[in-house]
Amino acid sequence: MxxxxxxxxxxxxxxxxxxxxxxxxxxxxxxxxxxxxxxxxxxxxxxxxxxxxxxxxxxxxxxxxxxxHPTPLPDPVLKALLHYASTPNATATADHMSAADLKTISAALRQCPAPCNLLVFGLSHETLLWNALNHRGRTVFIDENRYYAAYFEEQNPEIEAYDVQYTTKLSETGDLIATARELSRNECRPVQNLLFSDCKLGLNDLPNQLYELDWDVILVDGPRGYWADAPGRVSAIFTAAVLARSKKGGNAKTHVFVHDFNTEVDRVSSEEFLCKENLVKAKGRLGHFVLERMEEGSFQFCRNRTTALPVPASSS
Structure with missing residues (x-):
């Protein structure tokens, strides 16, 4: 079942x-x-x-x-910058550049192969203008006042500025030039790396990188001061002359401007190291030189040198 x-x-x-x-x-x-x-x-x-x-x-x-190939500043912007930089105002002083001088330097910057390397001795009323005109290029400022350079950079972070210690005196300009003539085949030769120079006129305490750059435009508008113990501009002029002639690449020519060229010490110093044959124009307070680089082993700044040594005034 x-x-x-x-x-x-x-x-x-x-x-x-x-x-x-x-x-x-x-x-x-x-x-x-x-x-x-x-x-x-x-x-x-x-x-x-x-x-x-x-x-x-x-x-x-x-x-x-x-x-x-940076785009240059538009013409209206350029004209406005030059206009307002040269327009007199309540705080204007004799240290300001004239409109004609500004236009001359601006024209050289406009013709500069891009990107342009601009070296300026001296922080001045026109500092921001130079930095703006050299649009997308490199602009470096050298000043004798350490504190002012640091303050200026702090207030304007876009500015690249360095301080330098000058060892010269305006009253010694004639002796300094005479010594440089004697050492033109050695320490004070026109083609050299100033970083390793023992020439008293050569500035060798700048950042190392600045000696490797090929400068297209150099403006000598400092150091300030025209009294006997002031450093004078002979060292800045000599340094500009060597930097221009020692270029390794880039454009073979360098525009060198000397402001206050109308003073005896600046004119004589310029004619000694920048040379009369390279003088393009001298009008008012501005001297404009165009220098070409030289070959290694060159020992003569000028082809014809007839400049008498200066007798600097105690003030100007």
């Missing part, structure tokens, strides 16, 4: 083949969907990276082009 009851209660369950195929079909569709989604994601990722790389490359290329 137990066996019969067991047999009667047994149930047979059969799975239809369609149900198995339906589960397999769903899995295949799911697999296909995931594969498609993964492929689309990978293609999108690759495309995005390529687009980003191309955009970055284009940006870098454009930046490089602008660096090597």
């Amino acid at each position: 137990k066996n019969n009851t067991s047999n009667n209660n047994t149930k047979l369950i059969l799975l239809h083949p369609y149900i198995q195929k339906q589960g397999t079909s769903h899995r295949l569709w799911l697999l296909a969907f995931l594969s498609f989604f993964t492929l689309a994601f990978l293609l999108t990722l690759i495309y995005t990276r390529q687009s980003t790389a191309l955009t970055t490359s284009a940006t870098v290329t454009a930046t490089a082009i602008n660096h090597h």
